[in-house]
Amino acid sequence: MTDAYGRLFERVLFPAWESGLRRRPTLRRLRYLEQTQWRSRDELEATATGELRRLLVHAQNNVPYYRQLFADTGFDLRAVRATADLARLPLLERHVARDTVKQRTSTAGPPVDVHKSTSGTIGTPLVFGYERSSESWRQACKLRGFAWAGYRPGQRSLHFWGAAPPTPASAKPSLRERLTKLKIEIDHGLRREHYMDCGVRGAAQLDAVIARIKRDSPEVMLCYSQAGADLARRVIETGARTWGTIPVICGAERLYPSDRKALEEAFGPAVFETYGSREVMLMASECEAHAGLHVSMETLVVEVVVRDDGQGGSVRAARPGELGEVVITDLTNHAMPFIRYANGDMAVAGPEAVCACGRALPRLASVEGRVTETLVDGSGARVNGLLFNVVIAHLAHAIRQFQVVQHKDRSITLRVVPTPSYDATAEATLRATWQKYLAGVPVKLELLDALPISATGKRQVVVVER
Numbered sequence: 001m002t003d004a005y006g007r008l009f010e011r012v013l014f015p016a017w018e019s020g021l022r023r024r025p026t027l028r029r030l031r032y033l034e035q036t037q038w039r040s041r042d043e044l045e046a047t048a049t050g051e052l053r054r055l056l057v058h059a060q061n062n063v064p065y066y067r068q069l070f071a072d073t074g075f076d077l078r079a080v081r082a083t084a085d086l087a088r089l090p091l092l093e094r095h096v097a098r099d100t101v102k103q104r105t106s107t108a109g110p111p112v113d114v115h116k117s118t119s120g121t122i123g124t125p126l127v128f129g130y131e132r133s134s135e136s137w138r139q140a141c142k143l144r145g146f147a148w149a150g151y152r153p154g155q156r157s158l159h160f161w162g163a164a165p166p167t168p169a170s171a172k173p174s175l176r177e178r179l180t181k182l183k184i185e186i187d188h189g190l191r192r193e194h195y196m197d198c199g200v201r202g203a204a205q206l207d208a209v210i211a212r213i214k215r216d217s218p219e220v221m222l223c224y225s226q227a228g229a230d231l232a233r234r235v236i237e238t239g240a241r242t243w244g245t246i247p248v249i250c251g252a253e254r255l256y257p258s259d260r261k262a263l264e265e266a267f268g269p270a271v272f273e274t275y276g277s278r279e280v281m282l283m284a285s286e287c288e289a290h291a292g293l294h295v296s297m298e299t300l301v302v303e304v305v306v307r308d309d310g311q312g313g314s315v316r317a318a319r320p321g322e323l324g325e326v327v328i329t330d331l332t333n334h335a336m337p338f339i340r341y342a343n344g345d346m347a348v349a350g351p352e353a354v355c356a357c358g359r360a361l362p363r364l365a366s367v368e369g370r371v372t373e374t375l376v377d378g379s380g381a382r383v384n385g386l387l388f389n390v391v392i393a394h395l396a397h398a399i400r401q402f403q404v405v406q407h408k409d410r411s412i413t414l415r416v417v418p419t420p421s422y423d424a425t426a427e428a429t430l431r432a433t434w435q436k437y438l439a440g441v442p443v444k445l446e447l448l449d450a451l452p453i454s455a456t457g458k459r460q461v462v463v464v465e466r
């Protein structure tokens with residue numbers, strides 16, 4: 001149930017902000033996506049193929065990396081009749097994406113308006129960007145996906161989520177940084193979004209979140225999956241539940257069946273998994289039928305593929321129910337295209353049939369690749385293993401790769417491969433992070449030229465020796 005403020009925000013304040021002040025077509029696109037979600041698979045496929053052709057023509061004409069790739073592989077984009085024809089192109093591996101930023105940038109616009117970076121799941125920062133128009137598609141997809149969980153802008157929401165890295169005591173924030181922070185706080189306040197840092201999850205921190213839930217009666221909660229599960233277990237353990245059903249939208253980490261069970265017991269049956277990444281934001285979300293995650297096919301081609309030789313020479317689509325690698329083509333990013341980008345995550349391909357909810361949008365049965373090892377601080381409180389991913393994404397200019405290892409005695413070795421831009425400020429940010437989140441744990445920082453790669457070719461970012 002949305003109250004009067006929620007209705008005012010959704011109908012008046014939010015449209016005024018998005019469409020009027022920020023001049024973003026987000027809401028028009030949301031209305032479009034709310035209609036297209038009910039279209040047949042054939043109609044969706046036809047639209048996606050049209051968008052894909054537009055992207056490929058643009059890439060051929062204006063993006064040096066793809067012009068070369070199409071020439072080298074004899075790829076004829078005029079022969080593209082369906083999104084499945086993408087299979088004729090090789091995968092864009094993450095390290096290649098990292099090393100081809102300039103060559104993958106369009107020489108004829110649109111300009112890269114939004115610059116971001118991510119540490120992803122293999123510990124190597126990736127710098128990327130996209131145009132403003134793509135940002136509004138991302139926001140619209142997020143709003144649609146969250147709406148399946150009952151979320152509406154302006155509702156009282158509690159976000160038990162990762163925080164930005166702490167500012168080292170030595171660094172004074174600039175006026176610009178302080179203004180940005182203030183702007184975000186006002187924005188959160190208007191939207192009635194309350195953020196609580198899920199970095200450390202000892203009893204005291206979890207009890208503070210429970211107290212906040214009792215005080216604010218949030219209409220929806222958004223959690224890192226593992227953080228939400230820890231919170232749910234604390235609610236059950238302490239018999240704290242005094243509320244009815246609070247929908248919980250989970251993201252950023254894998255949601256195990258046992259976690260879902262705990263969340264359902266603590267907050268009711270409305271538990272929704274989502275899958276996204278910094279590169280493209282929300283890719284897929286669970287609907288009210290709770291039978292897998294629907295992919296936003298209007299803006300993304302998401303494939304699940306299997307490398308039959310284990311090397312990548314021969315790649316095929318995973319069968320329904322089969323585990324494979326996630327491969328993304330972003331139909332809205334023309335500034336710095338991602339075409340068949342293997343993001344390092346693993347997922348199980350969903351069933352072909354139309355979902356019980358009536359939507360023909362394709363489904364992922366589950367997402368397996370965001371397993372984050374959980375660290376512990378000096379008192380034994382659980383600390384999110386994604387912590388360093390978040391911090392190092394902010395330090396992408398200074399850090400090339402990293403790995404965090406927690407030894408049996410709880411001490412931690414943080415291995416970092418620095419870039420030439422690594423400096424005292426970067427080191428101070430790392431230090432401030434472990435002092436804040438890993439109190440009582442000795443941390444040894446190692447600067448290395450390279451990190452070892454395991455036999456499988458994957459590097460574990462967080463290793464917990466138990």
Ligand SMILES: [Zn+2]
Pocket residue numbers: 287288289290291294355356357358359
């Ligand atoms: Zn559905």
